[in-house]
Amino acid sequence: MTGPGKLPARDFEEIRLAEALERGRCPVCDARQEANYAALRGLAREGATDRGLRAQMDKGLGFCQLHSVGLSKMELVQTSSQLATAVLLDAVLRRRLAALKRLSGDDASGQLRGLAELSDAKCPVCARGTEAARAAVGRLMELSADGAWSAALGSGEICLDHIFALGLAAAAGPREVHARWSEILAAQLRRLESLQRTLAEYAHNSTSDRRHLISAEQQAAGAASIRLFGGTSDRDRTP
Ligand SMILES: [Zn+2]
Ligand SMILES: [Zn+2]
Numbered sequence: 001m002t003g004p005g006k007l008p009a010r011d012f013e014e015i016r017l018a019e020a021l022e023r024g025r026c027p028v029c030d031a032r033q034e035a036n037y038a039a040l041r042g043l044a045r046e047g048a049t050d051r052g053l054r055a056q057m058d059k060g061l062g063f064c065q066l067h068s069v070g071l072s073k074m075e076l077v078q079t080s081s082q083l084a085t086a087v088l089l090d091a092v093l094r095r096r097l098a099a100l101k102r103l104s105g106d107d108a109s110g111q112l113r114g115l116a117e118l119s120d121a122k123c124p125v126c127a128r129g130t131e132a133a134r135a136a137v138g139r140l141m142e143l144s145a146d147g148a149w150s151a152a153l154g155s156g157e158i159c160l161d162h163i164f165a166l167g168l169a170a171a172a173g174p175r176e177v178h179a180r181w182s183e184i185l186a187a188q189l190r191r192l193e194s195l196q197r198t199l200a201e202y203a204h205n206s207t208s209d210r211r212h213l214i215s216a217e218q219q220a221a222g223a224a225s226i227r228l229f230g231g232t233s234d235r236d237r238t239p
Pocket of ligand 1: 026027028029030158159160161162231232
């Protein structure tokens with residue numbers, strides 16, 4: 001089995017990772033976004049009637065800001081309504097209200113502990129995304145034993161957060177994985193040094209008297225730097 005490009009892939013997950021690299025997307029961002037999307041789709045369809053989910057809500061599960069909005073948009077796209085979102089947010093709000101009422105008093109240290117715990121939304125969509133990103137990092141480190149994958153990881157548009165995540169996984173892995181990562185990192189550093197030089201030229205041309213000197217390459221470096229720090233954008237998928 002192979003992906004649409006040159007990278008050998010044994011299963012659907014590897015085809016996805018290969019496609020992401022071949023399309024200039026960060027494969028770890030891509031895996032996380034796909035998992036987030038699948039989680040939101042499932043919640044919008046079945047979340048309001050899912051008993052297991054209600055039980056988890058009793059243990060503090062809620063939705064982060066991003067995925068509260070994501071859930072409502074997903075449901076709107078799927079069903080033209082936001083009723084399931086209302087059912088779920090009502091259930092979270094009841095539990096948050098009960099928790100906040102328990103905190104109203106003059107016990108400052110109790111409030112500190114309670115509010116710190118409430119500040120973690122325990123978002124199931126984030127949890128799925130984090131798990132998928134972790135699995136993608138592990139799979140990519142395995143795949144780096146193949147020369148074509150190693151080269152693709154060296155030249156691929158991996159975002160900075162996930163360069164760090166891959167490096168951390170490699171550092172914690174066996175010696176041969178660490179050695180493979182050193183080569184990938186060296187190639188990534190060459191890519192980032194070149195990006196930084198072009199970005200500096202772009203920034204230098206940002207004044208109004210120099211703007212006509214901006215090249216297409218410099219403009220592309222500006223966009224690439226945003227992807228480097230912000231992760232691969234998800235216009236196709238995020239509801
Ligand atoms: Zn990424
Ligand atoms: Zn979330």
